[in-house]
Amino acid sequence: MNPIDDLEKANKIINYHKDELGLKGTYELKIKNNFSNLAKPDSKSLLLPFTIRFLRYHIMFDRQYFKNLNEKEFTAVILHELAHVREKHYLKSYVFWAFLNLFLYHTLFQPYNFEIWFIPFAILSFLGTLYFMDRKFEFAADKFAKEYDNSRYKTSMVNALKKAKKFRYKKNIISKLSHPTIEDRIKRLEDS
Ligand SMILES: [Zn+2]
Numbered sequence: 001m002n003p004i005d006d007l008e009k010a011n012k013i014i015n016y017h018k019d020e021l022g023l024k025g026t027y028e029l030k031i032k033n034n035f036s037n038l039a040k041p042d043s044k045s046l047l048l049p050f051t052i053r054f055l056r057y058h059i060m061f062d063r064q065y066f067k068n069l070n071e072k073e074f075t076a077v078i079l080h081e082l083a084h085v086r087e088k089h090y091l092k093s094y095v096f097w098a099f100l101n102l103f104l105y106h107t108l109f110q111p112y113n114f115e116i117w118f119i120p121f122a123i124l125s126f127l128g129t130l131y132f133m134d135r136k137f138e139f140a141a142d143k144f145a146k147e148y149d150n151s152r153y154k155t156s157m158v159n160a161l162k163k164a165k166k167f168r169y170k171k172n173i174i175s176k177l178s179h180p181t182i183e184d185r186i187k188r189l190e191d192s
């Protein structure tokens with residue numbers, strides 16, 4: 001199997017599945033070297049792909065990881081990212097966080113004039129949202145993508161995740177809270 005190393009083809013795959021899933025907006029693949037200028041060019045570290053929305057949807061990919069995936073594995077990773085958008089995971093997390101800040105904070109603290117706690121509360125509730133919402137959405141995106149592409153997703157995604165394990169996958173506090181371990185995702189996919 002040839003590695004997918006063709007941006008035009010990769011964008012075609014994204015657009016095909018985006019249309020199939022009825023998603024609006026423009027999607028663009030962004031390939032980055034280790035996602036950071038700080039990383040040495042030969043270092044084996046990567047962040048797992050993720051999607052950001054800034055006017056259009058940017059699907060962020062580490063260059064080495066992109067080059068290591070074959071077409072089926074790349075497609076599985078894209079389906080996982082599109083599932084997050086389709087299921088409105090980013091919006092749901094934001095609404096949950098806003099709810100905590102607007103409702104819970106005002107109910108718990110404001111009657112006591114605890115305005116000083118607002119920033120620590122906002123940070124804590126953000127970390128809580130990552131753990132209680134985003135972490136679950138990782139499994140939910142896998143489940144959605146598996147149901148959409150029943151014949152191929154499971155095997156291809158497990159293979160893509162196994163390839164990610166070969167890198168020193170970067171774990172900062174945000175990715176630790178918001179993502180289950182690669183092992184947990186593989187196990188959940190294999191058990192389903
Ligand atoms: Zn995800």
